[in-house]
Amino acid sequence: MLSFCDHSQAKVPGAxxxxxxxxxxNPNVGKSSLFNDLTGGEVYVANWPGVTxxxxxxxxxHHGINIRLIDLPGSYSLTMGDEAEKVVxxxxxxxxxxxxxxxxxxxxxxxxxxxxxxxxxxxxxxLIVLNMADIAKRRALHVDIEALERSLNTxxxxxxxxxxxxxxxxxxxxxxxxxxxxxGRVIRxxxxxxxxxxxxLEEHIKSSSPDIHLSPRWVAIELLEGDKDLRKVLIERxxxxxxxxYRVIRDxxxxxxxxxxxxxxRSRYGFxxxxxxxxxxxxxxxxxxxxxxxxTLFLKPxxxxxxxxxxxxxxxxxxxxxxTGFPLNIILDKIGFTSAARMLEEYSLVELVSLFxxxxxxxxxxxxxxxxxxxxxxxxITDGLLAGVGAVVSFLPLVFLVFILNxxxxxxxxxxxxxxxxxxxxxxxxxSGKSIYPVVVGFGCNVPGILATRGLDDDRERTAVxxxxxxxxxxxxxxxxxxxxxxxxxxxxxxxxxxxSLYMLSILLYLITSxxxxxxxxxxxxxxxxxxxxxxxxxxxxxxxxxxSKFHTIAYLKKAGSIILxxxxxxWLLLHTGxxxxxxxxxxxxxxxxxEDSYAAFIGKILSPIMGLIGLGDxxxxxxxxxxxxxxxxxxxxxxxxxxxxxxVVAFNLIGLTKLQLYILAVFMSIYTPCLPAxxxxxxELGRFKHAFLVVSYELVIxxxxxxxxxxxxxxxxxxxxxxx
Amino acid sequence: MSLADVPQGRRIRVxxxxxxxxxxxxxxxxxLTPGVEAFVRQNxxxxxxxxxxxxxxxxxxxxxxxxxxxxxx
Numbered sequence: 001m002l003s004f005c006d007h008s009q010a011k012v013p014g015a016x017x018x019x020x021x022x023x024x025x026n027p028n029v030g031k032s033s034l035f036n037d038l039t040g041g042e043v044y045v046a047n048w049p050g051v052t053x054x055x056x057x058x059x060x061x062h063h064g065i066n067i068r069l070i071d072l073p074g075s076y077s078l079t080m081g082d083e084a085e086k087v088v089x090x091x092x093x094x095x096x097x098x099x100x101x102x103x104x105x106x107x108x109x110x111x112x113x114x115x116x117x118x119x120x121x122x123x124x125x126x127l128i129v130l131n132m133a134d135i136a137k138r139r140a141l142h143v144d145i146e147a148l149e150r151s152l153n154t155x156x157x158x159x160x161x162x163x164x165x166x167x168x169x170x171x172x173x174x175x176x177x178x179x180x181x182x183x184g185r186v187i188r189x190x191x192x193x194x195x196x197x198x199x200x201l202e203e204h205i206k207s208s209s210p211d212i213h214l215s216p217r218w219v220a221i222e223l224l225e226g227d228k229d230l231r232k233v234l235i236e237r238x239x240x241x242x243x244x245x246y247r248v249i250r251d252x253x254x255x256x257x258x259x260x261x262x263x264x265x266r267s268r269y270g271f272x273x274x275x276x277x278x279x280x281x282x283x284x285x286x287x288x289x290x291x292x293x294x295x296t297l298f299l300k301p302x303x304x305x306x307x308x309x310x311x312x313x314x315x316x317x318x319x320x321x322x323x324t325g326f327p328l329n330i331i332l333d334k335i336g337f338t339s340a341a342r343m344l345e346e347y348s349l350v351e352l353v354s355l356f357x358x359x360x361x362x363x364x365x366x367x368x369x370x371x372x373x374x375x376x377x378x379x380x381i382t383d384g385l386l387a388g389v390g391a392v393v394s395f396l397p398l399v400f401l402v403f404i405l406n407x408x409x410x411x412x413x414x415x416x417x418x419x420x421x422x423x424x425x426x427x428x429x430x431x432s433g434k435s436i437y438p439v440v441v442g443f444g445c446n447v448p449g450i451l452a453t454r455g456l457d458d459d460r461e462r463t464a465v466x467x468x469x470x471x472x473x474x475x476x477x478x479x480x481x482x483x484x485x486x487x488x489x490x491x492x493x494x495x496x497x498x499x500x501s502l503y504m505l506s507i508l509l510y511l512i513t514s515x516x517x518x519x520x521x522x523x524x525x526x527x528x529x530x531x532x533x534x535x536x537x538x539x540x541x542x543x544x545x546x547x548x549s550k551f552h553t554i555a556y557l558k559k560a561g562s563i564i565l566x567x568x569x570x571x572w573l574l575l576h577t578g579x580x581x582x583x584x585x586x587x588x589x590x591x592x593x594x595x596e597d598s599y600a601a602f603i604g605k606i607l608s609p610i611m612g613l614i615g616l617g618d619x620x621x622x623x624x625x626x627x628x629x630x631x632x633x634x635x636x637x638x639x640x641x642x643x644x645x646x647x648x649v650v651a652f653n654l655i656g657l658t659k660l661q662l663y664i665l666a667v668f669m670s671i672y673t674p675c676l677p678a679x680x681x682x683x684x685e686l687g688r689f690k691h692a693f694l695v696v697s698y699e700l701v702i703x704x705x706x707x708x709x710x711x712x713x714x715x716x717x718x719x720x721x722x723x724x725x
Numbered sequence: 726m727s728l729a730d731v732p733q734g735r736r737i738r739v740x741x742x743x744x745x746x747x748x749x750x751x752x753x754x755x756x757l758t759p760g761v762e763a764f765v766r767q768n769x770x771x772x773x774x775x776x777x778x779x780x781x782x783x784x785x786x787x788x789x790x791x792x793x794x795x796x797x798x
Binding site: 076077105107108109110111112114227261262265266269270295296299300301304416420421423424529530531532533534535536 | 742748749750751752753754755756758759760761766767769770771772773775778779780781782783784785786788789
């Protein structure tokens with residue numbers, strides 16, 4: 001755990017000292033872009049005392065002063081409501097940075113200065129940044145900064161994170177605070193009739209926690225304002241007497257007959273109104289007509305939702321086409337542009353990555369061969385290790401592109417509108433409108449879909465989506481499903497039926513699982529009620545898109561990379577070795593049946609009696625499913641290896657399963673387990689192996705149950721209907 | 726009257742917010758406090774309501790808006 005000492009006393013600035021500055025503010029004020037501007041995009045993550053999640057930080061040096069800048073998530077208040085607010089609260093209560101920098105939106109100062117005012121009640125050193133100075137200038141909006149600086153006894157610095165204007169001044173002012181040239185002071189807001197109660201609590205806090213690092217008065221106000229959870233946290237953190245605290249709170253409520261939090265927040269906003277009154281002059285406010293029109297469209301029932309889905313659909317069409325050529329290749333192929341479709345596939349990112357890795361493994365392989373390394377080790381390295389590295393790397397372009405689209409939608413303000421338009425539909429399943437994004441990503445690939453849940457505000461909702469998302473059939477599953485449905489029948493009607501029924505089943509399982517989790521486990525009757533800020537439309541900042549996507553892609557690589565690598569080696573060993581030792585590729589090529597001697601087949605035979613109950617007792621089917629655990633496409637390549645036939649449709653027919661068995665194979669394959677990279681992503685997002693294990697077990701059980709039911713019904717029903725099984 | 730019944734394009738003053746708990750805390754923190762003046766930017770369909778308050782636009786679900794008591798200005 002990274003912790004830092006208290007610099008506030010006896011500060012002698014000197015070389016080598018590192019000062020801690022925490023960046024905070026409301027959502028939508030441009031905090032991330034300012035953070036990236038100041039740190040140059042060199043971002044790390046670390047654990048901080050009392051805070052459960054990792055926080056981003058970056059380092060910079062200005063006038064010889066080393067500054068470590070910590071990026072706190074954007075939040076509105078300090079209650080338990082959502083993860084971001086909890087993180088900010090835990091940070092403030094357990095850490096003492098040398099300075100807080102609160103970012104505000106200069107064009108909406110009355111609201112966005114609120115967190116700064118609240119922090120100034122707690123902590124003397126709070127610098128206020130007025131971001132979006134460029135937009136304010138265009139709007140001819142003037143703020144009397146000197147007057148505000150006098151009233152609040154701090155600096156207010158105008159900047160534009162977009163153009164970089166004002167950043168030099170901001171750093172100078174930050175350094176003024178750090179070197180002690182500027183000393184702040186906590187502000188005191190008059191809470192009227194609550195003052196006696198604040199005083200009683202304050203005295204108690206001073207005596208129970210004499211070395212408290214925050215203003216005792218602020219803690220007293222938070223105790224009165226906060227909900228039960230916040231009160232509990234404060235009581236525990238500062239060792240307060242719970243009975244005494246609740247006696248004072250009850251006294252205040254009974255004597256005054258007012259809602260305490262309402263009164264306090266209202267007083268605080270009253271303070272802000274008086275503070276700003278006459279100090280903001282705005283001569284013209286223009287809201288372009290097209291913005292109004294677009295918002296009207298988004299808020300229309302049904303039409304708004306369709307419009308949102310269209311935006312997401314187009315976005316992902318572009319991403320997935322760049323990534324693998326799909327789905328544009330199929331469309332081009334169908335309308336006769338076969339060569340264009342082939343070209344799209346050949347030059348897709350995944351194809352280029354796999355070309356690079358096959359060249360690399362050829363090179364490495366022939367070099368190892370030339371220095372007389374045995375075939376087993378050559379293939380272990382080229383087919384096992386390098387293929388594993390390739391699998392990790394081949395996910396990177398997709399993860400990166402998904403985050404680019406994600407940050408594009410967030411930065412432009414479109415994400416909020418999309419979330420709003422779909423909110424009602426998703427609420428029925430205990431989810432918010434924002435959960436559409438990970439789902440849509442999930443249809444392409446579950447891995448970035450799981451990572452994309454980071455955009456969700458509510459922690460419980462996020463867990464529910466991560467848990468249910470693997471049911472969404474990804475593109476790799478679609479490829480397997482297409483092959484199996486073609487193997488089941490050449491009749492396009494039956495093919496379409498198998499495919500559609502599987503998609504419907506998967507989506508249904510997704511919705512039921514998330515409903516089950518939010519309702520039964522978390523006790524949420526309905527999804528969160530809609531309450532969001534509608535940020536103004538912006539043109540996207542390329543810099544922000546790049547930094548955001550780079551950061552999240554590297555984070556994924558670090559967390560998931562090594563696990564995928566290890567398991568892919570293990571999988572290779574299971575498929576290529578057995579009790580007889582190494583099963584060489586030349587043997588396999590001559591006799592595909594030799595695979596029966598591998599450990600993978602051995603495991604398949606052990607599982608055979610159980611899988612037999614759902615019609616999949618054949619060891620070859622089980623082996624294909626084992627390979628699908630690594631990546632769902634693995635089902636196809638395993639079947640190809642077993643039969644020695646490259647064409648997947650022919651190969652599926654050759655393993656000798658009936659139509660019904662093939663259909664059950666498709667059902668089971670769709671549901672049974674998230675693929676290995678998805679499991680790794682689940683682990684990295686939910687933080688624990690236990691959770692990942694729970695997801696896998698749950699899906700295995702569901703897959704088995706559903707396959708069992710379908711199999712048993714079909715076995716009885718189909719003969720009655722005169723259809724051969 | 727409740728915010729849900731205000732025709733769009735009208736200025737209002739918030740009188741009271743019913744209910745309790747986290748959601749009230751959050752809407753108060755977002756600036757919709759009793760006494761504040763606001764502008765109902767959109768309330769046309771059965772969907773959510775858009776309110777301009779303290780320089781920002783808030784979008785509020787209809788169920789929620791029914792618990793926000795306002796007067797027309």
